[in-house]
Amino acid sequence: xxxxxxxxxxKLRWFTLNYNNMKHIISLLIIxxxxxxxxxxxxxxxxxxxxxxxxxxxxxxxxxxxSGTTYLxxxxxxxxxxxxxxHNLTATISMRNMNRFDTAFIQKAExxxxxxxLIRTYFNKPIFIAPLETVEIVINQVDKDGGSGAxxxxxxxxKQNLNEPFFESVMISTSGQQGISFTTQGRKIN
Numbered sequence: 001x002x003x004x005x006x007x008x009x010x011k012l013r014w015f016t017l018n019y020n021n022m023k024h025i026i027s028l029l030i031i032x033x034x035x036x037x038x039x040x041x042x043x044x045x046x047x048x049x050x051x052x053x054x055x056x057x058x059x060x061x062x063x064x065x066x067s068g069t070t071y072l073x074x075x076x077x078x079x080x081x082x083x084x085x086x087h088n089l090t091a092t093i094s095m096r097n098m099n100r101f102d103t104a105f106i107q108k109a110e111x112x113x114x115x116x117x118l119i120r121t122y123f124n125k126p127i128f129i130a131p132l133e134t135v136e137i138v139i140n141q142v143d144k145d146g147g148s149g150a151x152x153x154x155x156x157x158x159k160q161n162l163n164e165p166f167f168e169s170v171m172i173s174t175s176g177q178q179g180i181s182f183t184t185q186g187r188k189i190n
Contacts, residue, residue, distance in 0.1 A: 055127035055135070061105055065157040072154065072167045072186040074111075076139060076146035086148070087180065089171040091139040093152060097129040098163040104129045106165065107155040109137065114149035126157070129165065141173060154186070164188065 074093065077086040097104040106129060109122040122137055129135050139146065156165050167186030173179070 052123040052125075052127060055129075056123070056125045057105065057128055061107075061126055061157050064160065065105070066160050066162075067155070067157050068164060069189050070154045070156065070165070070167050070186040071189045072152040072169055073184045074139065074146060074150040074152060074169045075148060075171050075184075076144055076150050077148050078171075078180070079148065086144075087173060087175075088141045088144060089173045089180070090141040091150075092170045092172075093137040093139070094166075094168045094170070095129060095135045095137075095154065096166040096168070097131055097133050098166050099131050099158070101131055102159055102162055103131065104162075104165045105157045106135075107157060108153070110153045111137075111139075111146065112151050112153070113145060114147035119145050119150075152186075 072093065074091050075089055076091065077088055079085065080087040095106055095109075105126045106123075107126045108124045110124075111119045111122065113119050127135070137152075139150075152167070152169075154165070154167055158164065169184045170181065171183070172181040
């Protein structure tokens with residue numbers, strides 16, 4: 001009987017040891033999750049001032065360059081089932097230079113919400129886009145500031161008789177086993 005009690009105590013000690021280890025592991029996991037969720041910094045869209053600073057040109061552009069303005073529709077959200085339920089999207093805004101040998105210049109990139117209110121200006125000094133290069137702005141899925149009718153206005157300059165810069169937005173979202181993706185293209189406006 002004494003032997004059985006020792007064996008039983010050994011099993012109890014083993015269970016206690018494992019239970020205590022599990023308790024510590026679970027406590028550490030809970031603390032880690034709590035610390036991760038306490039981050040109050042709002043995740044905003046990709047706007048790296050250093051990237052724009054590296055691309056900024058420090059001289060005035062020639063008056064002989066052709067000027068233009070392009071409008072690009074962007075969807076931060078779309079409606080799902082009713083007008084009261086929305087689905088958030090990530091948007092990749094591409095600014096493309098379609099010229100093989102000449103640089104394009106983008107003077108300004110402004111982001112507006114559904115009401116037509118300026119949300120942010122990504123840059124307002126001319127930047128360059130090298131031949132056949134693409135420069136991107138990313139609107140994060142959690143950034144709902146633009147709403148369902150957001151848009152960009154781009155002001156640009158190129159040499160005479162060159163291809164205009166091409167502006168395109170790719171919106172995407174994946175949730176569970178569903179995925180949504182579509183594109184919009186810029187239109188030159190006066």
